[in-house]
Amino acid sequence: MTVETVLRGYADASADQIGRMEGFDPARLLAPVMTVLPTTAGRMLDVGAGTGYVAGWFAEQGHEATAVEPVEALRQAGERLRGDRVRWLDDRLPHLNVVRALREQFDLIVLSAVWQHLDETMRPPAMANLAALVADGGQIILSVRHGPGAATRPVFATTADETIALAGRHGLSVRLAAQAESLQAGNRAMGVRWTWLSLAR
Template sequence: MPERTIAHYHQHAKHYQAQYNSVPAEEVHGDWAHLLAGRTQGQALDVGAGSGRDALWLSTLGWAVTAAEPAQRLRELGEQATGKRVRWVDARLPSLSSLAGPSGGYDLIILSAVWMHLPASERPLALQRLSRLLANTGLLIITLRFGPSDPARPMFPVSTAELNALARDTGLQMQLINTQASHDRLKRADVSWQTALLQHQTEPQA
C-alpha cells in the first residue's frame, strides 16, 4: 500500500474515525453477516481496520479479533475505542510481514474498503499472503469499491473478473455476495460496492 495513502489516513485520523463510525458495522456488512450464523466464533483478522468499528463489532459477536492498521494515529484511536477486546498490530498489505497468524490460520478475514488502495502489481502477493493466513475452512471477505479516485489517497480500478482470476491462481474460489453493485452507505452518489467471498478450494477446479 502506498506510503502516501497511509500518511493521509494518519494525518486525518479523527476525520476518518468519525466518518466510519457514522454508519454501524451491522449496516455496512449486512449483505454477508448472515454467513457467520452457525459458525464457531474463532480467530478473526480485520485488515485495514481503521477506526476499529468492524473489529469491535466482531468481538461483541464472540470472535477473537486481530486488527491490522498501518496508519499510526488511526490505529491509536482504534485501540482506544476497542480497549483490550481487540489485539492491534502495525501491519500493511501486501506482505503483512509483521503479522504472525494463529497456527491454524484465521477463521475469518475481512478487507473492508481496502482492496482499491492496492496497485494491481501488489494484489497477487497480497492475496497469496491472505490465503496463507486463512484457515482451511475460513472465510475471506473483500469489498470492492467502484467510483472515482481521491488524489489524497489514491484508489486503483478494481473488478470482479480480476479478483476472480487472482483467486483461482492462488487456489481460492470466489463467489459474489451481491451480483449487483450496492449503493454507498455514506450516500456518495458516484460510489458503489460489491462484496466477494473467497474460500480455499474444496475440489479441483476444471
C-alpha cells in the first residue's frame, strides 16, 4: 500500500469529494479546537487541504494561507474557488519537499482528516518534517481518526497517545486533546470518531 493508492482513491472520487468538502462548515469542523486557534493573524498551512475550504476560512480572517494538496482535481477546484486568497502547492506527506524548499515556517499547521492516510513507516518522517515547519510559539492542529475508512482510500490505525508521543520527540507538546463525532452521518453510523490535537512548540 502506497501514498499513490490513497491519492488515486481521492482522484477517482474527486467529483463527490469536492461536493462533500464544499458542504462542510469550517467553523463547525474546527469547533473542538476553537479555544486554541490563533487570535491574531499569522502564517497558516493546510496540509491535505482538499478544496481548501479550511485554508479559505483562515484567509478570510486575515491569515496568510497556504494549501497543500497532491490530488490535481481537488487542487484545481481549490484554485478556482479561492486561488485569489490562498497560495496552492502540489506537495505531499511524508516529505513535503516543495514546502520545505520554501524555507518558511508557519504559526499554524492544520491536518484535518489526513493523518489516517499515513502508515506506521510514514508517520515518523511526516511528524519530523511538520515539526520543523512550526514557528516558535506555533502549533499543529491535527485530527486522529478512529474507526474504518473507505476501501478505496485506505486508512491506518493510530492513537492520540501515539501521535502525542511522536510529536514530543520533535519538541511539540500537547495543548489540547478533544473528542469529536464525525460530521458525516454515514461515518457516524460506521462508528467513526475523531480526536483533535493541538501540538504546540
